[in-house]
Amino acid sequence: MENKSFNLYRYSIPVDSQLVLRDRFLKRREGLIVRVACSRDGWGEIAPLPGFSRETLDEAQAQAIEWLTAWQNASCEAPRVPLDGCYPSVAFGISAAMDDMKGYLQDAGNYQAAPLCYGDPDELYAELNNLEGEKVAKIKVGMYEANRDGLIADMFLEAIPDLQLRLDANRQWSLEKALQFAAKVKPEHRTRIQFLEEPCKTPELSREFARQTGIPIAWDETVREADFALTQEAHLAAIVIKPTLVGSIQDCVHLIRQAQALGMKAVISSSLESSLGLGQLARMAAQYTPNVTPGLDTLDLMNYQILRPWPGSTLPLLNLDSEFIEKII
Secondary structure, three states: OOOOEEEEEEEEEEEOOOOEEOOEEOOEEEEEEEEEEOOOEEEEEEOOOOOOOOOOHHHHHHHHHHHHHHHHHOOOOOOOOOOOOOOHHHHHHHHHHHHHHHOOOOOOOOOOOOOEEOOOHHHHHHHHHOOOOOOEEEEEOOOOOHHHHHHHHHHHHHHOOOOEEEEEOOOOEOHHHHHHHHHOOOHHHHOOEEEEEOOEOOHHHHHHHHHHHOOOEEEOHHHHOOOOOOOOOOOEEEEEEOHHHHOOHHHHHHHHHHHHHOOOEEEEEOOOOOHHHHHHHHHHHHHHOOOOOOEOOOHHHEOOEEOOOOOOOOOOEEOOOOOOEEEOO
16 A cells, blocks of 8 residues: 655745735735645645635645645545535645646646736737737726726727737726726727626626626626526626635536536636646646636746746746745645
8 A cells, every 4th residue: 555645835935016915915925835645746735815715824724734634544545535614725725736646637738828917008018919829818907997997908909909808806896987997998899808807896786787888797706605606697708716715626627517518618717826836727727628718827926936837937946945935744
C-alpha cells in the first residue's frame, strides 16, 4: 500500500497597490499551497478572497489541516473523504490537488484569458487589437460614474470593430445608475457586449435593466447564494464560476453542465489566485468549458509567481524556500 503524505505552505506576496476590492486596498495576497501525495504528487491552492469569501485564511488553514489529516489516516483504497461542509476555498484547493494527483485534471490549459482592462484606455488599444482567437476583453465598472463607464465601454467598441466586451459591476448600481451607463452605449454596440455581470444591487433589478436595455446579463454573486437554482431566463447569457468562492471542482462541474444544457456560457474566473491556482483554473477551463474564453487575466496584479509559471509571464517565480512562503506542515 502506498504511503500518503501532505504538506501545507502559507504565502504572502505583494500585489499592485492600485487594486481595490470592495472599497478596500489589497496590498498583499495571502493563501495556502497544498501538496498531497499517494504514489504521485498533486498541488492546489486555498486562497480566500478578502471581502468576498466568508472564511478567513486562518479558518481555512485550520479546516484544511483537519481534512488532510483525516485523508492521510485513511487507506488509499478507502472511500474518498467528502468535501461537503468545507469552506469553498478549502474545497476547491483540496479537490484540485486531489484531481491533480489522480490525473483527473488534464494537463493542457486554456491560457487565452480575456484581458482585464484597467488603467489608461489609450494604452490598451494596441493590446486589444493584437488579441488572437476570440477577441474579448473585460472591464470592471461601477467604481466610478456610470456615465463615464458607459462612455469608456462605447469607446472601446467603436475603436475596435471586432471586439466583444464582458463587463462586471459587482452589484454596485441602482437601476437608475445602470440605465445611465446603458444610455452612453450606442444601440448598435450593445450587441457586442457578451454580458454585464450583476449590474444592479438585486437580481430583480438586474433583470429589469436587461429587459429595458436588451444588454445580456450574467450571474456571479447570485450563483453563490444558498437558494440559487439555475433556470433559463430572458437576457441571461452566462454564469461566472469562481471556484475559490463556489467550492470543489465537482461542484463547479455540476454548475457548468447545468449552464451548458440551457445553452448558456459558463465562464471559469479567478479570485486573484497565484500562478499556481490560475494554472489549475486554466486546466479546468480547457477540460470543462473548451469553447469559452476564461476570465483569468489577474496575474499581472501580482509581483511574483508561485511554484508553477504562467505561460509567457516574465514575473519572478518563487519556490517553496522563498522568504514569502512559510511551511506550516
